[in-house]
Amino acid sequence: MAFTKITEQPSLYNDLEKKSIREILEDINTEDQKVALATRKAIPQIEKLVSEIVPRMKQGGRIFYMGAGTSGRLGVLDASEIPPTFGMPKTLVIGLIAGGDIALRNPVENAEDDMERGWQELQEHNVNEKDVVIGIAASGTTPYVIGAMREARKHGILTGSITSNPDSPMAAEADIPIEMIVGPEYVTGSSRMKSGTGQKMILNMITTSVMIQLGRVKGNKMVNMQLSNQKLVDRGTRMIIEELGLDYEHAKTLLLMHGSVKKAVDAYKNASSI
Template sequence: MAFVKITEQPSLYDNLEKKSVLEILQDINTEDQKVALAVKKAIPQIEKLVSQIVPRMKQGGRIFYMGAGTSGRLGVLDASEIPPTFGMPPTLVIGLIAGGDTALRNPVENAEDDMNRGWEELKEHNINEKDTVIGIAASGTTPYVIGALHAAREHGILTGSISSNPDSPISKEADVAIEMIVGPEYVTGSSRMKSGTGQKMILNMITTSVMIQLGRVKGNRMVNMQLSNQKLVDRGTRMVSEELGMDYDQAKRLLLLHGSVKKAVDAYHAENPNS
């Protein structure tokens, strides 16, 4: 089957500059509604990847996201949200973007075309067989990502990919290929739109399900979140209050003493075994 770049096909809409603001917004929303359905079709592959990541992370493994442009930025974004949300160290989920941190705000010329750079960066992080490398590329053709996945696989490291084109080169380098086919973009080729939205959804699904499996959520609560601002301290206080049936001020003192909801609740039960 020939490789077709659906991400580069013409938009289903034309003469965009002649449309009203309302028409533009409605059309974009119509297209966005296709994204969740495309992600739904990919759930079997997402499950397959998560099921292989969890035992590796239980042995000390890490997740590395690799991407360029929007795809790279979304990987860095998801990785950066794991410590505050789940109280994990920032070394467990790592986002690498072609061109380095400069590329988060500014395009770095030709960075994504270097087939060897991705693997060199992974080696700088002492990558090993407990780790997982997930390549993100809407087109599925980014050399920086393809090269990293190819080398990782050669070294016996679990690889996954997220792309918006079927049977792309990136899929061929992945043990588990997640293909989310969202169709042509509203602005032709602008994969920051539907493809980017779908990538964000899938990254949320991967790390949230992994963290739940690793015991970082209790009931439906982020019991290990970092208490980095007043909103989160308030949220944590209410969790402790509800869990232990104590008043707000007492719960807040306990929370701040121990630093997380889980530690506060565990310490309370240890001191009050009959509670």
């Protein structure tokens, strides 16, 4: 099948500058509603990837997200949210972006065109067969990502990809390609919109389901979250109250003593059973 860049096809809307603010917002919302449906169609592939990630992480493996521009930023964003949300070390989910951290705020010229740099960065992190490398690119053509995935695969490392074009060069380098086809963007070629939204949804699905499988959630609660502000201390305290029936101050003291809801509850239950 010939490779077609749906992400670059003309918008379904025209004369955007002549539209009212309300019309623009309603049109964007109409397009955004297509994203969840496109993501739903990709669930079988997402499930397959998560099923491969979990046993690797149980053996000490890591997830590496790789992307450029918006895709790279979204990978870094998802990775950065794992420690505070699930209390995991920041070394377990790693986001790499073409051009390095400076590219999070500023475009770095030609960084995404370097076919070798991505693999070099993975080697700097001592990537190995327990790890999983997931390339993210709306177009599915980013050389920085493709080169890294190709080398990773040669070294026996599982590769996945998230793209918005079917049968892309990047998907060809993935053991488990996820294709989320959202159609042309509202502003032609602006893949920070629907493609970016869909990427964020899929990244949420991957890491949240992995962390639940790894036991980092109890019931429906973030029992391992970092207590990095008063809002989270209060949330954790109320979780302990609900679980153990203690008064607020006792629950808060336990939480601050042990550092997480899970540790506090376990310690209290162990002490009570003695």
